[in-house]
Amino acid sequence: MERKNDFEKRVEKKVAHKVKKIVKVIAMVLFGAAMLLLANYLLMRLWNWLMPDLFGLSTITYWQALGIFVLAKLLFGFGGGGKKGGGPRHKSKVKSSNRCGSLRRDFDEWKHYDQFWKEEGEEAFKAYVERIKNENHDTK
Template sequence: MEHKRDIEKRIEGKVEYYVTKIFKVVIMAILFIALFLLANYVLMRLWNWLMPELFGLATVTYWQALGILVLAKLIFGFGGGDSGGKSKRKKRRKSSHECGSLRRDFAEWKHYDQFWKEEGEEAYKAYVERIKNADHGTRQEE
């Protein structure tokens, strides 16, 4: 008897799991369709608001807007980009390791303001003078 109850509980748990999964999939499909239809409506409203006034084009119906949306998706793609999620993660991980030697300790920047107050402005003026003198020297040679 104990074994039967165990089996019934497992089957009950699996049925409940699959029913909730199916319910979630159905809800997601309905939500996707609703968002698609809403996007189509927004496209129609934007077209009818902008295009006739800006370019002298005719207004479109809801179904014509759907055709424009599908045509644009076929021409410009569906925005999927990279097909594999793993490759994006690998690229991100690889690039973070590659530039490890180029990274600096930004804690040193806390001294920047003090340096600029004490030496920076004078050093900059001296640099500009050197450039002027070097530039002036090359002009005299010509």
């Protein structure tokens, strides 16, 4: 008798689990359909708001907007949001010390730039400008 109750409890749990899964799947399908219909409605409203004024095109119906939406998906793909080679696993493999590789510079040296410019840079720049002026003057 006790064994039968255990079996019944296990079957009830499995059935309840399956029912929950089915309800979740149905809810997700309904949610996806609602999002598709909403996106199509927004496309129609945006088209009818912008296109006639900007490009002189006529307004469209809901079903024409659905056709444009499907056509755009066919032409430009169904992507968006998917992992394409990247993702968290890929990011964890990149070491922070190796991030810039050979292009990495030691920016600690830049703290001396202001002092260099005060001592040598201005004079060197003025000499360069004078030299350019003299070369241009000679060529004219």
